[in-house]
Amino acid sequence: MRRLLAAVAVAALTLTATACGGGGGEAAAPTASVTDPAKITGELTWWDTTRPDSEGPTFQALIKEFEAQYPGIKVKYVNVPSDQAQNQFQTAAQAGTGAPDVIRSEVAWTPQFASLGYLQPLDGTRAVDDGSDFLSGPLSSTKYNDKTYAVPQVTDTLALIYNRRLLKEAGHEEPPRTVAELKQAALNVKDKTDADGLALNVDSYFLLPFMYGEGGDLLDVQSKKIVVNSPANVKAIETVADLINSGAAPKPATTDSYANAMTALKEGKAAMIYNGPWALSEIYQGKEFKDRSNLGIAPVPAGSVKAGAPTGGWNLAIYAGSKNIPAAYEFVRFMTTVKAQAKIAKEISLLPTRTSAYADPAVQDNPDVAVFKPIMDTAVPRPWIPEGGQLFQPLLEGYQSLVGGQATPADMLKKVDEQYHGIMKDWS
């Protein structure tokens, strides 16, 4: 009888040990060097994060072109919603199974993934083709500890997107250039039309233009200081609170805030919103913008210091544990060529990351891209640090409590400041 018990115990131990081994990660994949890229064979999985209905088809068409050019490589296209991709990639990359070979990584995720060892360094590989051609803002997001971990695919920033008809009815031919003008224009729209002026989206990212406008920022990376609770930012938040309290912006919903603001613009219930180029293809589906010329795009209104909006965008990165790194290099290279970027810009108005792509006639013919280009030049790169992605939740909670009337601007920033110190313990 004791023998039986012992056998059970041994079986249990073995199983436990196996389970234990699962977390260890995979051994390094051999990186074979192939002289002729066209002869590389294998299968790649790519996680795309675009909207499957409005943006996905363009990327799938590009994959077809890639497969025609590299007959040995098959690309498996997987669309992962952008709000879940980060988490899913972390889980898969950490476990060593189920991670894609190539991921479309948001600019703020890239340094985080790189710091965790999930990404393949790309310096000197075929993935990066003429690195100096890329715009400096997006390019800076691909670096971590002086190494390159991704290639910029598309870039974006925020702009003031408005309904020309409603602004005209309110007596404004030109879009507002400062926050003070924004408030006035919004109040005029509210008075003279049956629409609201400005639809706010309660999201931390959308607070940044107001902060940059007053000369504020979240962090001072150079001196490793947390500067979110600065007089400039207090002023910025007071401006936002004033927009809501004065009625220039109706009190925004904090749940489904983005969707509600977008619906309000699309249905003509609000005249202006802050949003980026990624939203254009969705906005054009709205009934107010059947006539595309009714949509106006202008730089974000300036605060008392300057006009500035954050640099966003998406990079292509390669999972370090990929079994087929040479093929992944070729894929990333292909997807970031001028030709590919021009196609993307032409069809779905996403902004190229290559300087030379803006000279392409197909890009120049797209009026939305032409409007966004100068705005892009004034965009402010965010601090590209691994913790960057964690900065938004405390700010979002603060913004929500501000809108809900539970916190004053000063209280809100004080609390955010405390939480940032909890996240970044060695910062002052």
Add this chain to the structure above:
Amino acid sequence: MAVSTGQPPAAGESARGRSRRHDSPGRLRRALSSHWYAWAMIAPVAVVMLVLIGWPLARGVYLSLTDATEANMGRTIGVNVIPSTYEFVGLDNYLQILTSGLFWDKVLWTVTWTVACVGLHYGIGLGLAVMLNRELRLRSLYRVLLILPWAVPAFVAAFIWRYLYNSDYGVINGFLKVAGLSGVGWLDDPVTAKIAVIAVNVWIGVPFMMVAMLGGLQSIPAELYEAAEVDGASSWQRFKAITLPGLRQVSTTVVLLGTIWTFNMFPIIFLVTRGGPGSETEILVTYAFREAFTGIRNYSGSAAWGVIILAMLVVLAVGYRRTLRSQGDPW
């Protein structure tokens, strides 16, 4: 389970057995020799339980005593090698959590949430069960309709409710506006958001209670009611003296189950409000999830949250059982 309770006496008993050679064999050995077949039968289950529950649990407890995060757990991915640098830090994580005001805020709200939800589940479920236990026209139709919320997957229900609550385009505010009232930002204010999530959870949880109670009601012999009626008991007296005691067995079980489920009801909170506004509607489990899965994952901190939640539920379950047993329940 069986192995773990069986093993500790094994060493002591068999050692004693060996020293007193000619005594009767130890209790365990006797049990083994007469029930070896049963032990062999449960062995696979015990092993699977140990691997699927025991090991992760032990690992979780261990992690909660370290400072492990996603950044300092060693791993090798392709060309990248990250050394393991996390350390054993004892009870630091627990101290940090238990001394933070945030934790106690969350405990207070989680307890309020659980009591309110289970109370309403039980009350409404019992009420409906009693009504549906009577002879009634279209009784089976009502039963089907009332069970419907249970048949809807929780995440679908959560999204539907989220849409109903939408402050600008939601159905509820639509009705309010038609009635000439101004809309309410249901999920935008801490108080209304809390009421809103409780309402969703009550809507989802009542059918289970109702079905369980209905089953309990039907097992109460009708003669008791007849006898009581003959004795002239009023309907309230019959309810108090027959229905409630008759339901006691079922009630105690479902209330305990409901408490544990509601305490850990992740999807409703996560999908309806995402914990907002701020983190006002975040209960302990959703908060632990947020700790674990945002940014660079904090394995140790979230494991500590998990262990604390587990400990609270174990204490609750044991205390509940004790109370029942002291009241003479064969539980």
